[in-house]
Amino acid sequence: MNEAPREAGRLEVQGLSLSFGGLKALRDVSFAVEAGSITALIGPNGAGKTSMFNCISGFYRPQQGRILFDGENVTARHAPARAKLGFARTFQNIALFRGMTVLDNIKLGRHAHMKSNALQALAYWGAARREEIALREEIEKRIIDFLEINHIRHMPVGSLPYGLQKRVELARALAMKPRILLLDEPVAGMNREETEDMARFILDVKEEWGTTILMVEHDMGMVMDISDHVVVLNFGQVIAQGLPSEVQADPRVVEAYLGSGDPAALMKRINETQEAA
Amino acid sequence: MSDELLFFTEVSLAGLGSGALLSITALAFVLIYKATRVINLAVSEILMLGGYLFFAAAAGFGLPAWIAIPLAIIGGGIVGAIVERGVIRPMLGESAISVFMVTVGLGSVLVGLAELTWGTDPRTLPEFMSNTPIFLGDVYLSPKIAIAMAVAAVVVPLFLLLFRFWRGGVALRATATDQAAAYSCGINVPGVFSLAWIIGCATAAGAGILLGAIGGISPAMGVFGLSALVVVIVGGLDSVAGALIGGLVIGLVEALAGTYLGGEFKMVTTFGILIVALMIRPYGLFGTTEIERL
Amino acid sequence: MRIATAKQSYSSDEALLRTNTQWAWMGILALALLAAPFLLDGYWLYLACLVTINVASATGLNILTGFTGLVSLGQAAFMAVGAYTVAVLQRDVGTPFLFNLLAAGALTAIVGVLVGLPSLRVKGLYLAIATIAASFILHFVFVNWQSLTNGPSGISLEPATFFGAPLTSNFHLYWVFVPITALMVLGAANLFRTRIGRAFIAIRDRDISAEVLGIPLLRYKLLSFAISSFYAGIAGGMWAYFFRVVTPESFPFITSIFFLAAIIVGGMGTILGGIVGAVFMTLVPELLRFLVEWASPFVPNAGTLLSPVRTVVFGALIVGFLVFEPQGMAEIIQRIRRFFHLWPFRK
Ligand SMILES: Nc1ncnc2c1ncn2[C@@H]1O[C@H](COP(=O)(O)OP(=O)(O)OP(=O)(O)O)[C@@H](O)[C@H]1O
Ligand SMILES: [Mg+2]
Numbered sequence: 001m002n003e004a005p006r007e008a009g010r011l012e013v014q015g016l017s018l019s020f021g022g023l024k025a026l027r028d029v030s031f032a033v034e035a036g037s038i039t040a041l042i043g044p045n046g047a048g049k050t051s052m053f054n055c056i057s058g059f060y061r062p063q064q065g066r067i068l069f070d071g072e073n074v075t076a077r078h079a080p081a082r083a084k085l086g087f088a089r090t091f092q093n094i095a096l097f098r099g100m101t102v103l104d105n106i107k108l109g110r111h112a113h114m115k116s117n118a119l120q121a122l123a124y125w126g127a128a129r130r131e132e133i134a135l136r137e138e139i140e141k142r143i144i145d146f147l148e149i150n151h152i153r154h155m156p157v158g159s160l161p162y163g164l165q166k167r168v169e170l171a172r173a174l175a176m177k178p179r180i181l182l183l184d185e186p187v188a189g190m191n192r193e194e195t196e197d198m199a200r201f202i203l204d205v206k207e208e209w210g211t212t213i214l215m216v217e218h219d220m221g222m223v224m225d226i227s228d229h230v231v232v233l234n235f236g237q238v239i240a241q242g243l244p245s246e247v248q249a250d251p252r253v254v255e256a257y258l259g260s261g262d263p264a265a266l267m268k269r270i271n272e273t274q275e276a277a
Numbered sequence: 278m279s280d281e282l283l284f285f286t287e288v289s290l291a292g293l294g295s296g297a298l299l300s301i302t303a304l305a306f307v308l309i310y311k312a313t314r315v316i317n318l319a320v321s322e323i324l325m326l327g328g329y330l331f332f333a334a335a336a337g338f339g340l341p342a343w344i345a346i347p348l349a350i351i352g353g354g355i356v357g358a359i360v361e362r363g364v365i366r367p368m369l370g371e372s373a374i375s376v377f378m379v380t381v382g383l384g385s386v387l388v389g390l391a392e393l394t395w396g397t398d399p400r401t402l403p404e405f406m407s408n409t410p411i412f413l414g415d416v417y418l419s420p421k422i423a424i425a426m427a428v429a430a431v432v433v434p435l436f437l438l439l440f441r442f443w444r445g446g447v448a449l450r451a452t453a454t455d456q457a458a459a460y461s462c463g464i465n466v467p468g469v470f471s472l473a474w475i476i477g478c479a480t481a482a483g484a485g486i487l488l489g490a491i492g493g494i495s496p497a498m499g500v501f502g503l504s505a506l507v508v509v510i511v512g513g514l515d516s517v518a519g520a521l522i523g524g525l526v527i528g529l530v531e532a533l534a535g536t537y538l539g540g541e542f543k544m545v546t547t548f549g550i551l552i553v554a555l556m557i558r559p560y561g562l563f564g565t566t567e568i569e570r571l
Numbered sequence: 572m573r574i575a576t577a578k579q580s581y582s583s584d585e586a587l588l589r590t591n592t593q594w595a596w597m598g599i600l601a602l603a604l605l606a607a608p609f610l611l612d613g614y615w616l617y618l619a620c621l622v623t624i625n626v627a628s629a630t631g632l633n634i635l636t637g638f639t640g641l642v643s644l645g646q647a648a649f650m651a652v653g654a655y656t657v658a659v660l661q662r663d664v665g666t667p668f669l670f671n672l673l674a675a676g677a678l679t680a681i682v683g684v685l686v687g688l689p690s691l692r693v694k695g696l697y698l699a700i701a702t703i704a705a706s707f708i709l710h711f712v713f714v715n716w717q718s719l720t721n722g723p724s725g726i727s728l729e730p731a732t733f734f735g736a737p738l739t740s741n742f743h744l745y746w747v748f749v750p751i752t753a754l755m756v757l758g759a760a761n762l763f764r765t766r767i768g769r770a771f772i773a774i775r776d777r778d779i780s781a782e783v784l785g786i787p788l789l790r791y792k793l794l795s796f797a798i799s800s801f802y803a804g805i806a807g808g809m810w811a812y813f814f815r816v817v818t819p820e821s822f823p824f825i826t827s828i829f830f831l832a833a834i835i836v837g838g839m840g841t842i843l844g845g846i847v848g849a850v851f852m853t854l855v856p857e858l859l860r861f862l863v864e865w866a867s868p869f870v871p872n873a874g875t876l877l878s879p880v881r882t883v884v885f886g887a888l889i890v891g892f893l894v895f896e897p898q899g900m901a902e903i904i905q906r907i908r909r910f911f912h913l914w915p916f917r918k
Contacts, residue, residue, distance in 0.1 A: 057783045083785030095780035097773050099840060107766070108773055112785030114766045118794060121768065124761035132765055136581040176785065316696050367894055374642050377696055378835060379893045381828060385886025392879035503703070510700050545711040548704035552689060555701050559692045 005209040009070045009086055009179035010035040011056070016065030018051055018236075025051040026062065027236045033180065033229070035070075038206055038213045040223040040244075043233035044257055049216040050092055052233070053182050056214075057089050058082045069180070084112035086179025090169040090186060092216070098158040102149065102168050105157055106139050107132075109175030143171050146208075147201060163194040170201060174209075181205065183215040187222060195219060199226055224248060232256065286416050288536045289529060294422030296528020297429030298488055302505035303512065303520035304436055305481040310514045311453040312473035314373065315365060319380040320481045321502020322387035327353045327482025328402070328489030328498060329391055335403045342405035346486060353482020354475040356387075361474035366467065384499065391496045399495035406490060421491045428487060432480070433521050440517065445472055453515065504531070507547050511554040513564025523562070587760055604753075608745045616741045620748055622853045624809045627752040629833045629849035630759050630842065631802020636831065637839035638763065639795040640775030642699040645686055647826035648706035649800045651713060652679045653807025654817045658726040659719060668731045668738070668812070672751070675808035676801040682709075683800025690792045706824060713819035725818030728811055738812065748809055755802055760842045762798070771795050775840070832889045838899030847900045855888070856881045 011033040018026040025048045033039040041049050054060040056067060058079035067075045074082055088109070096105050114135070116128035124132075144150055147167055152160060157168060166186060173181055186202065187195040199222050205211055217223050223230060223244065230247040232240040234256040240247050247253055302324060309317045330352040334345035360383060368376045411418040439446040452459040452469045460466050481502075485494075488501055508527050512519025527547055534546040560566045588594050607619060632646045653675035660671045686705040690698050713720050720726065731738045738744050762768040770791045773781040782788050811817050829852065837848020859881050867873035892899060 059779070059783050078787070079782045080785050080787040083783065089783060091780060095777055097776035097781075099772050099776050100769065104769055104772075108769045109784060111766050111770055116765060116767070118762075118767055118798060121762050121765040122758035122798075124764060128761075128765050133582045133585060136585055140581065172784070364890055364894055371893075371897065373696055374699070375893050375897060377642075377699070378831065379890050382832070382886040382889030382893070385828070386883050386890065387886075389879045389881070389883030389886065392882065393876065396875075397879075506700065507704070510697065541711065541714060544707050548707045551704045552701055552708075555689055555693050555697060556691075559694070559697060 005211065006086055006177050006179050008035040008210050008212040011180055011212065011214065012068040013052075013056070014066045014068065016052070016055060016062045016067070018048075018055055018060060018062045025236050026055070029065070029233070029236070029238050031231045031238060031241055033212055033214045035212050036206070036210050037228040038202065038215065038226055039229045039231060040227040041214060041216045041231050041233060042218070042220075042223055042247075047233040048236040049233055050184055051236075053089060053184050053214075053216065057087050057182060080112060083176060086177060087182065088173040088176035088178035088180070089182035090166070090173050090184055092184040092188070094162075094165050094169060096157040096165055096168060096172075098156070100157065101154050102157055102160070102171075103136075103139070103144075103153045105168055106143060106171045106175045107135055109172040110135055110139075110177070113177055139171075139175060143174050146204070147171050147174075163190050163198075166190070166198065167201070170198075174205065178209075178211050180212040180214060183213065183217075185216055185218065187217065187219050195222060202226060220248075283415055287418070288532050290413075290416065290418050291422055292529040292532025293525055294419070294425050294528070295491075295532065296525040297426045298484055298491075298501075298524075299505050299508050299528050300429050300521045300524025301432055301484040301487070302481060302502060303508040303524050304433065304517065305477040305484070306505060306509040307512075307515065307517055307520045308436070308449075308480070309473050309477040310509070312449050313361075313365070313470050315376045315380065316373070316506075316514065317380045317474075317477070318377065318502070318506070319360065319383040319387065320477065320505070321499035322384040322391075323353050323356060323478045323481040324485035324488065324502055325391060325494070325496060325499045326356060326387055327485030328494035329395055329485075330482065331486045331489065332395070332400060332402055332494055335405065336400075342403075346405075346483075349486055350479045350483045353485070354479035356482075357474040357476075357478025358471055360478070361471050365474070366470065388496050388499065395496070397496055399493050401493045402486075402489045419491075421487075425487050425491070428483075429521075429524075432483075433517070436517055445469070449473060504544075504547055507551045509561070510551055511561060513561025515565055516561065516563035519561055519563035585764060587757075587764070604749055608742055613741065616745060618854070618857060620741050620744050620813055622850050623745070623748040623752045624806050624813060625830075625833065625849040625853050626846050627755050627809065628803055628806035629830055629837070630752075630756055630845040631799045631806065632830045633834045633837075633839065633842070633845035634759055634762070634771070634802065635795050635799035637834050637841070637844065638768065638775060639771040639792065639799075640778075641687070641690060641792060641795060642696070642831070643702045643796075643799070644699055644824075644827045644831065645702035645706040645709075646803055646830040647822040647824065648709040649679050649683060649686075649803035650807030650810060650826070651709065651817075651819075651822040652682050652800075653804030654811035654821065655713065655720060655726070655807075656804065657808040657811040658728055658817045661728050661731070662726055668733050668747075671731075672805050672808040675811075676804040679804025679807065680797040680801040683796040683803070684793050686800075687793050687796030690796070691789055703824070703827075706827060710819055720819070723819060725816055725821070728815045728817070730815065731812045741813075744809075744813060748813075751805070751809065755805065756842065756846065759802075759845075763842070767791075767794070772840070829885075832885065834899075836888055836892045836899055838901030841899075841901040843904065844899050844901035847904065851900065852885075852888070855884060859884060 014030050016026055016029045017024070029052065041052060043049055051060060055062045058077060066073055069085060074085065097108065100108070114131050116131050120126050120128035144153055147170065149164070149167060149171060152164060157165060160168065170186065183202070187198045190198065202213060202215070203226055206213055227244055230241060230244050231238060232247055232253050239252045239256055240250045302320065305320045306317065309315055309320070327349050330349035331345050334340045334348045335342060340348070364379055364383065365376065368379055406421055406424055409420060411420055411423050440450055448459070448464045448469050449472065451462065451464055452466055456466060488498065504527060508523040509520060511527065512523030527550065530550065531543045531547055535543040554562065583589065588597060608616060611619060628646060628650055632643065636642050656675040656678045657671045660666050660674060686702060689701040693701055714723055733747055736743070738747060770781070770786045773784065773786055774788060774791055778788055814821070833848035833852040834845055835848070836852060837846065838844025860877060863873050863877045863880065870876070896902060
């Protein structure tokens with residue numbers, strides 16, 4: 001089971017629309033996430049970023065549009081099937097399982113790739129036993145060491161500070177054998193130091209595992225630092241996309257965030273709110 | 278009218294009558310659920326207690342019905358207040374299932390206490406309603422059933438009006454919609470909780486008197502509450518209209534099934550309806566759908 | 572706190588019993604179970620068998636309700652399915668003891684899956700109420716499917732034979748029931764060391780995100796129903812061999828509440844909880860009986876008080892534990908353990 005990371009996937013969203021009753025959360029959204037890149041999805045509160053993630057991971061069914069993964073249309077697939085395909089994600093509001101230890105939470109990520117059945121599980125025999133021990137070993141070597149969470153592996157997740165919980169969520173996503181990693185606000189609510197740690201981990205994942213990463217983030221500093229491509233959503237529509245530097249200078253983006261003003265003021269203001277949080 | 282049709286009409290009327298009782302009991306569930314998001318299974322036992330309190334007051338102390346009835350209803354309300362304050366409020370924030378189980382446990386305590394006090398044998402309540410048979414044309418209607426219907430016809434609209442216009446009712450609705458927001462608007466949320474439990478349990482006690490008058494009382498009469506629970510699940514846990522319509526429908530169906538298929542079919546039909554209703558509309562016919570987000 | 576080293580053996584860290592102290596305790600328990608039938612008199616042996624059956628059933632319910640978060644008030648009805656299966660097989664087919672038990676488990680598992688189907692759409696309390704409905708419908712079937720169940724008068728069983736040896740006394744049954752229940756408990760403990768157990772807990776803690784993490788919800792909810800009712804079916808089968816008569820009233824609705832209460836009092840979502848809960852809740856009524864017998868010289872008609880007092884205590888235990896110790900007795904035991912440091916606590 002100690003195999004190399006899976007090949008990174010390319011995600012393409014084509015003309016996606018999603019509405020809740022009268023509310024149009026996404027309108028004809030199209031963008032692509034190149035294999036092995038870090039793409040940031042940004043936009044003001046309520047722009048539809050999390051809804052986009054929910055569509056990609058299969059939790060919401062968009063009314064229109066397609067989601068392609070390495071050219072294959074996955075729009076009709078259910079969430080668990082997509083997870084197996086390599087869609088791994090973290091959540092804006094941490095969704096760890098409070099009744100389990102850190103280790104079990106991480107192990108859970110591997111679920112879709114394991115094979116043992118209920119009888120083997122009841123007996124803890126054969127495939128079940130082998131699989132579990134191999135999984136443990138791999139998690140220890142590749143994830144726990146990597147994310148520096150050795151000291152907390154047997155702790156119940158509920159007792160951990162927020163920053164560490166976010167890290168455990170990342171660990172769980174990594175255990176899912178991701179081909180694309182969807183990170184919903186990975187550093188929200190973190191202090192400077194924690195943010196830098198997390199940014200380093202994300203870059204390391206890209207470098208060492210080569211995984212494609214799509215991330216939603218409000219911390220503009222981090223977005224500009226680590227992403228290769230930025231997509232800006234506002235009121236459910238893509239209003240700009242391109243290199244971080246291009247997007248940063250785009251007046252429409254500034255408009256969306258501030259109403260008006262210059263990019264420098266935008267950065268300043270956003271960083272201030274982050275600090276205050 | 279042919280004899281068969283006549284019989285059918287009489288059975289249906291009787292069914293609607295017990296349906297009216299179901300509606301009243303269902304109201305107790307709905308009221309408490311609306312305000313506090315608790316499914317209070319102990320409503321069944323409060324109902325039983327209402328019957329016994331009336332029995333104690335009327336037969337034990339020989340009080341006239343017009344005193345014994347309010348006493349029993351007030352007694353139910355007091356039990357509701359004690360329960361809410363004593364064990365439900367400390368459970369605030371616990372999972373819905375834990376709180377539900379607390380009410381199950383409470384029900385067991387109440388049954389045991391009733392058995393200790395009054396024994397396990399069924400008893401009949403002293404007569405307090407007129408016995409003159411009522412005829413609608415040729416159709417015979419038991420006066421007790423007629424009274425149950427009349428009471429429901431008064432109580433249900435009263436509840437609707439209270440919810441809409443009375444200050445406490447408005448506070449209750451606000452609390453039901455959003456507890457935190459109600460708090461910040463200066464609504465006395467704990468007060469509303471108490472109020473809902475008091476009124477809910479008083480209602481159940483009143484239903485217990487009516488039920489006891491029709492069928493006698495016993496510590497096990499709380500099973501009636503299970504049918505009422507079916508009513509609220511079918512009608513929607515937070516819907517007064519659902520309680521009314523659901524109650525009448527279930528009452529009617531139970532009566533028809535009991536008469537034409539046999540008594541043993543009563544419960545199965547009710548629960549069959551329940552399962553079908555749940556599969557079609559998981560939050561009841563008139564209930565509010567709960568949305569989950571990631 | 573332990574620091575991982577490359578040489579660390581993960582398989583030993585994944586074991587059920589990890590320390591010598593744990594092995595020692597388990598040894599003591601095994602010895603006690605072996606010695607018990609020689610030390611206990613008839614009445615206590617009867618109780619020991621009853622406790623064993625209840626432990627098996629409570630452990631099954633704990634898998635469904637404590638670990639997967641699907642509240643079921645149908646446990647008694649599931650046990651009834653198992654009991655009837657055993658009774659009918661013995662009466663009409665004459666298949667052997669172990670086969671009958673397994674068949675009871677399997678058939679009940681199928682019924683469990685059917686009852687679990689509403690979990691496709693229904694959650695939480697609504698599901699609990701659907702299981703109430705299912706148990707009344709099953710009760711109806713037991714009463715009315717006369718040709719199979721013999722209606723309200725029920726079915727009487729011959730004593731079972733186990734590889735030729737007749738299981739006539741509680742002493743015999745004890746030696747069969749205890750190993751079966753021990754295996755079932757072990758199975759449950761194993762389950763939660765694997766992906767299936769983790770999936771169950773994930774569904775309990777937050778089912779909507781579990782789906783996005785690769786767990787097909789309906790399949791696992793149904794699997795939980797299947798395993799849990801398999802346990803109930805076997806427990807019901809043992810019950811049938813124990814009491815040797817099965818009627819529709821053998822498993823009243825209150826029995827379902829009893830088992831739910833047992834896991835609440837014992838501790839939901841811990842294997843230990845299911846065990847201690849079942850033991851405790853089975854023994855409390857007996858304790859009350861002693862109390863009432865002891866009080867009978869002083870209290871008139873003490874005998875008639877027994878049943879209502881049990882009902883009150885039963886309810887009060889549910890309420891008391893939920894309000895004051897929601898984690899149940901298992902948590903109390905853990906606390907004591909931590910206090911004495913008898914058992915190096917893993918952290
Ligand atoms: N399940 C739902 N039902 C109804 N409306 C929803 C649902 N999910 C999201 N919305 C609405 O869709 C819009 C987009 O929400 P979304 O959570 O995607 O925003 P976001 O860009 O992630 O914002 P934030 O930065 O605050 O996380 C919002 O108006 C939100 O209220
Ligand atoms: Mg969001």
